[in-house]
Each structure stands twice: as C-alpha cells, then as structure tokens.
Amino acid sequence: MDVKPNITAGQCERLLEPLLGRSAGYARAIVGNRADAQDMVQEAALKLWRSIASFDPRRSFEGWFFAILRNCCRDLLRRRATQPLCAGIDDLPEKTAEAQDWEALRSSLGRLSSTHRQILELRYFGQCSYREIAGALEIPEGTVMSRLHAAREALAAAYRLENT
C-alpha cells in the first residue's frame, strides 16, 4: 500500500476502511468481547494517525496497523489486570454456534506459546497475508511460513487434547 508521509486524515481513513472488519475480529479474539474490540479499533486508528509521519514505507501498512491494534488490546488487558486469553467473553444470553466456534478456537489458542498464538491470531482472526504478518511481528517474510506451520501443528495438538 502506498502511504505518503503527507497523507491527509481523509486519505488515512480510506486506507483503514477495508481493514476494519478483520481488525475488529482480531481485536475481539484478544479482548474477548465486541464492545472493547470496537473501542480498540478506534484507539488503534487514532494512534496510527498520530504517528503516521514515522511510518516506514518498507513495512506493510496493514501489518503496522495490526501491531498497533495488538498493543492497544494488550494495554487494555493489562489495565484490567487480566490475562489476554482469560478475559471475559461476549455476554450473550444464548450463544450462537458461530460464537461457540470462535471461542473454542480462542480457548485452544490459549494453550499455545505466545509466539504461536500471535501468528495464528493474525492469520485466522486478522486474515493477514504473510507480508502483513511479517509487518505486524517484524520478522522476515520467509520466517512466517515455517513459524505458521509449527504453530498449526501445535494448535492441532491442542485441539486434539481438548477433544479427547
């Protein structure tokens, strides 16, 4: 994505617009509920805008946004003095099958190391490409594939453990 240092607020909003849906799902997977996820997306967008002059164009803009969003979510969890994957989940009177599915996935991710969890959250909840993941985690693009593969094997084992 071509991001110029003299970008205007309107242009920045237009760059962020296509990222909002998947970033909301990503934030929700970390903070555990929709309302906080919504707030975190807004907060991350503001933080990104305030530091837009320092953006390194060699880095993925999307990855940078996800990195800022992750920090916002973790700060929120720290403020609550809770662990990222033990935070309250959506308080719905009746959980839909969809909600049960993503919460089960979130629960399995909670069994993994933070390295594996982070990359899988970006891939599945953030629907990030390898370039975006590399930008978010500040690792070489070539490392993403091997790390993601190892993380998948770890998640498969965690899934097996939970379902036996």
Added chain:
Amino acid sequence: MKPIENHELSGLIDGELSPERTAEVRAAIEADPKLCGEFERLAALHADWSAAAAGAAFQPRAVRLPRPPMSLAAAVAAALAMLIVRFLPKFTSAAVGIGIELAALAAVTGLVLVGAQAMSSPRGFPHSQEVDSSA
C-alpha cells in the same frame, strides 16, 4: 527439483508460494500418498479454523480521524466577509452593491474551500502522543 519441506504445505494452503513452486509442490503431493494425506489433514484443519474465526468478525463503526481546526485568521476573514455581504449594500448604489455582494460571496466560497483543505491536512495536527512504531 528442490525437496518439498513440510512448511511448504502451509504455504500452499495459504496461497503464498510462487507459481513455479506451487506447481512443484502440487506435483509432489499427487505423486506421494503420504504427503497427500498430510496436505489433506492440514487443509481440513485450516478450513475448520478459518470458519470458526470468521464468527468473531464484525463490521465496526467507521473510523473518524481528527482534523485540525480552521485557523483564527481564516475564521475572522470569513466573519468580516459575511458582515460586508450583510450591511454594505445598504450604503451603495444597487449596481455597486450587487458587485460587492458577489465579490464577498466569492471570497467566502474561497475561504470555505481553503478551510476545508486545511481541515483535511495533517499539518498542524498535534502529534503529541507518538505511538511505539516498533509495536
């Protein structure tokens, strides 16, 4: 051909291999039942997890970033122009009054356009809360 590494199965599932490598890995999968089984296992897990994670996604409200306020000088100039439009024609002939009124309207329009441009510009925006860009 370079031997197939296990993590390339992940790359294939994610569509992140080069076209040449995609063809090589696909050919290897077709030729090797064990590799084929491994690929199918991973692909099935990937499909399950993708479907599960999709349930968390939702469309949040649109992001609205702050714009710098219109400068004081522009605001004063706009107010003066409005006063001219309102009162000056009373003291002049009709033709001159209309001319002044049109000129003032043009000035106001120009100021509004300049103001709108200033509001969409990042210049003057308080970048006081720098974020950790290494996040």
